[in-house]
Amino acid sequence: MNQSAARRPNILLIMTDQQRADHLGCYGNPILRTPHIDGLARQGVRASQFYVASPTCMSNRATLMTGRMPSLHGVLHNGIPLSREDTTFVELLRDAGYATALIGKSHLQNFGYNNPPIRSWENLNGGAPPADAMKDARKHHRRGREYDNEWTPYWKADPSFRVQTPFYGFDDVRLCTLHGDRVQGDYARWLAERHPDPDSLRGRENAIPDARYDSPQAWRTRMPVELYPSTYVAEQTCEWLARHAREGGDRPFFVQCSFPDPHHPFTPPGKYWDMYDPAGIPLPPSFHQQNMPALLRAVHERTRGGASREAYIPFALNERECREVTALTYGSISLVDDMVGRVLAKLDELGMRDDTVVVFTSDHGEMMGDHGIALKGVMHYRSVTQVPFVWHDPQLPASRRGASLDAVAGTVDLAQTLLARAGVAPFNGIQGANLLPLLRGAADAPPRAGIVVESEPLQYAFGRPRRFKVRTLFDGRYRLTLSDDPAVCEFYDLEADPHEVEDLWNVPSARARRDERIAALAVEMIRLSESSPLPSAQA
Numbered sequence: 001m002n003q004s005a006a007r008r009p010n011i012l013l014i015m016t017d018q019q020r021a022d023h024l025g026c027y028g029n030p031i032l033r034t035p036h037i038d039g040l041a042r043q044g045v046r047a048s049q050f051y052v053a054s055p056t057c058m059s060n061r062a063t064l065m066t067g068r069m070p071s072l073h074g075v076l077h078n079g080i081p082l083s084r085e086d087t088t089f090v091e092l093l094r095d096a097g098y099a100t101a102l103i104g105k106s107h108l109q110n111f112g113y114n115n116p117p118i119r120s121w122e123n124l125n126g127g128a129p130p131a132d133a134m135k136d137a138r139k140h141h142r143r144g145r146e147y148d149n150e151w152t153p154y155w156k157a158d159p160s161f162r163v164q165t166p167f168y169g170f171d172d173v174r175l176c177t178l179h180g181d182r183v184q185g186d187y188a189r190w191l192a193e194r195h196p197d198p199d200s201l202r203g204r205e206n207a208i209p210d211a212r213y214d215s216p217q218a219w220r221t222r223m224p225v226e227l228y229p230s231t232y233v234a235e236q237t238c239e240w241l242a243r244h245a246r247e248g249g250d251r252p253f254f255v256q257c258s259f260p261d262p263h264h265p266f267t268p269p270g271k272y273w274d275m276y277d278p279a280g281i282p283l284p285p286s287f288h289q290q291n292m293p294a295l296l297r298a299v300h301e302r303t304r305g306g307a308s309r310e311a312y313i314p315f316a317l318n319e320r321e322c323r324e325v326t327a328l329t330y331g332s333i334s335l336v337d338d339m340v341g342r343v344l345a346k347l348d349e350l351g352m353r354d355d356t357v358v359v360f361t362s363d364h365g366e367m368m369g370d371h372g373i374a375l376k377g378v379m380h381y382r383s384v385t386q387v388p389f390v391w392h393d394p395q396l397p398a399s400r401r402g403a404s405l406d407a408v409a410g411t412v413d414l415a416q417t418l419l420a421r422a423g424v425a426p427f428n429g430i431q432g433a434n435l436l437p438l439l440r441g442a443a444d445a446p447p448r449a450g451i452v453v454e455s456e457p458l459q460y461a462f463g464r465p466r467r468f469k470v471r472t473l474f475d476g477r478y479r480l481t482l483s484d485d486p487a488v489c490e491f492y493d494l495e496a497d498p499h500e501v502e503d504l505w506n507v508p509s510a511r512a513r514r515d516e517r518i519a520a521l522a523v524e525m526i527r528l529s530e531s532s533p534l535p536s537a538q539a
Helices: 035-042 057-066 089-095 152-157 186-194 229-247 294-304 319-349 411-422 508-527
Strands: 010-016 045-047 099-105 172-177 253-258 356-362 389-392 403-405 451-455 470-474 478-483 490-493
Touching: 010 319, 010 411, 035 319, 035 356, 035 389, 057 089, 057 411, 089 099, 089 253, 089 411, 099 229, 172 186, 172 229, 186 229, 229 253, 229 319, 319 356, 356 411, 451 508, 470 508, 478 508, 490 508
Parallel strands: 010 253, 010 356, 045 403, 099 172, 099 253
Antiparallel strands: 045 389, 356 389, 451 470, 470 478, 478 490
């Protein structure tokens, strides 16, 4: 399928879930084997400082789709769907003639957890309650069938239930909800066509006994590799590409190939379960940190108090558990890498490789034993906020192949960059920067102080007496974290202290540098304030 270089490029966006930047060979990991993703980096550009807009699935995925910060699109944490009234860059691509498909995890709408709601309407003055329609600042409450597309209980109850399209700009959706070997959605129907009793393969209750492992949320799944969700995502992506090659003609495509792994629970299938020996996994340098900031201390105290470690709340690990969950996560990532290789081979087979921009990234990271804890939360350590970003583009100058993008960048920049590469102008109110000039070798970094990360807790309050909000600025040298709760504020010199163990917030000799970054964060937050809507009439 030979297409002219003048036509708009195909775009394949490959995403993982909960993968930190240093969990790839091309980012310097000496143990992990990820040859296919590493190959993309060798022939493309790898960003060395790429940060999420929020270390929360739904918040950062909504930022990816809109090119806008969580404080603007309103997905402040999990549990809030992206408004169908928000414009996405995929809608612009679709409107420009792109065929669009989402295969795998979306998480732009709620999955259906059994967790109790924590944040709800409060009567702040004891007055008469307003009608339900006016209990929020916006009358559109993001409820109803158009916001239930990913609600897992509906998928389980109704065999005819499916995603209504177009879905945020995607014409074709093959959905995965949930994680590990418990994934549902379209995947569950695919699985049921291939196995007479799918539920017998799922979960800890059906796991293969393996006394070598004894970590929270880790079990040896009976799900074979050929039926595992990562395999489904790769197979369906290849099938979609083949069908497009037969039917698409000269129409370019945008495909988001979105793996639910390596997100916990830790259930890599088959050979990937023991591909990596926990005994060979070193402990993180910060594992035995003594003087901990408030949020880390709260996680350790909660774990010592006997709280469950089987849900989505971060928890403390012992040395054995840290090594085990890291080894199992590596297995999941190697499986994803093999599936990426399968998709890339399909592009080659179809003659599409020379016309396709391939981008690899993740929605957020994972503590994975850093500071002695696992999972993620409102703690803005780089293990949670820094993710991989690889840009493989047939039109990259030869001098840029294998190069590094060292300017501070992030998820908020993806929409602008992909639109620019497709030759499609953005909408009013989009944020982030167009990284295309930098990827091609331009020297000038975007005119900003750094990348801002926003978050607030959903359920677990980290031992704090009230809800709090967090804003962080990564400027390439420092990490400045500011909060309305003074105990949550932090300041790190990442050059001198790359593992973020020495909080300089209250160190007198660092005060001037800290205050400079506070001012820079304030200016950057002003720059990121709302510029939509356009005026409806001349003044």
